[in-house]
Amino acid sequence: DADVTQTPRNRITKTGKRIMLECSQTKGHDRMYWYRQDPGLGLRLIYYSFDVKDINKGEISDGYSVSRQAQAKFSLSLESAIPNQTALYFCATSRERTQYFGPGTRLTVL
Amino acid sequence: GQQVMQIPQYQHVQEGEDFTTYCNSSTTLSNIQWYKQRPGGHPVFLIQLVKSGEVKKQKRLTFQFGEAKKNSSLHITATQTTDVGTYFCAGGTGANNLFFGTGTRLTVIP
Numbered sequence: 001d002a003d004v005t006q007t008p009r010n011r012i013t014k015t016g017k018r019i020m021l022e023c024s025q026t027k028g029h030d031r032m033y034w035y036r037q038d039p040g041l042g043l044r045l046i047y048y049s050f051d052v053k054d055i056n057k058g059e060i061s062d063g064y065s066v067s068r069q070a071q072a073k074f075s076l077s078l079e080s081a082i083p084n085q086t087a088l089y090f091c092a093t094s095r096e097r098t099q100y101f102g103p104g105t106r107l108t109v110l
Numbered sequence: 111g112q113q114v115m116q117i118p119q120y121q122h123v124q125e126g127e128d129f130t131t132y133c134n135s136s137t138t139l140s141n142i143q144w145y146k147q148r149p150g151g152h153p154v155f156l157i158q159l160v161k162s163g164e165v166k167k168q169k170r171l172t173f174q175f176g177e178a179k180k181n182s183s184l185h186i187t188a189t190q191t192t193d194v195g196t197y198f199c200a201g202g203t204g205a206n207n208l209f210f211g212t213g214t215r216l217t218v219i220p
Contacts, residue, residue, distance in 0.1 A: 043210040097202050101152040
């Protein structure tokens with residue numbers, strides 16, 4: 001079984017819709033992250049959480065929100081999706097510095 | 111803000127040729143990590159370097175961390191088709207977050 005799972009794996013939605021991406025982990029790590037990947041831009045950090053009561057903005061948090069429901073769960077929401085949020089989204093966990101990534105969610109906003 | 115630049119963006123090599131990707135940070139790093147992302151996959155941790163001037167090897171892969179802890183390189187000797195993918199460096203700071211480079215996509219021509 002995968003240690004870090006993401007749902008859905010693929011999603012197509014329309015402009016203005018609210019969408020939630022979910023991440024679960026069985027690694028027992030306190031730290032969780034959400035990144036987006038765009039061609040030529042690498043991985044950019046959206047939000048991160050070092051424990052259940054801790055939420056921090058990353059470099060590109062505008063247009064996104066997160067919820068840390070439990071140590072094992074960290075969800076990313078797009079309140080009103082727009083086309084330039086079309087990207088590959090990765091969740092990751094870490095105990096210290098090394099990060100373990102989920103399989104990714106490919107999101108398309110039409 | 112923190113920036114980690116990586117060159118080249120793309121590299122095509124004949125199987126058996128060597129390959130190098132370079133990573134440069136705008137600020138001094140506490141550590142540098144390298145990740146590999148296979149086509150259609152997610153980033154997977156390869157190695158971490160912490161000390162100034164550190165060199166580590168993994169079979170045909172050689173990783174270096176610069177003396178000033180602001181740059182790093184990954185060199186692959188005698189590439190194989192299994193080396194195909196995108197290689198990311200990620201610079202760590204005291205805040206324990208990672209700043210990912212833009213990645214180098216390696217194509218190996220059989």
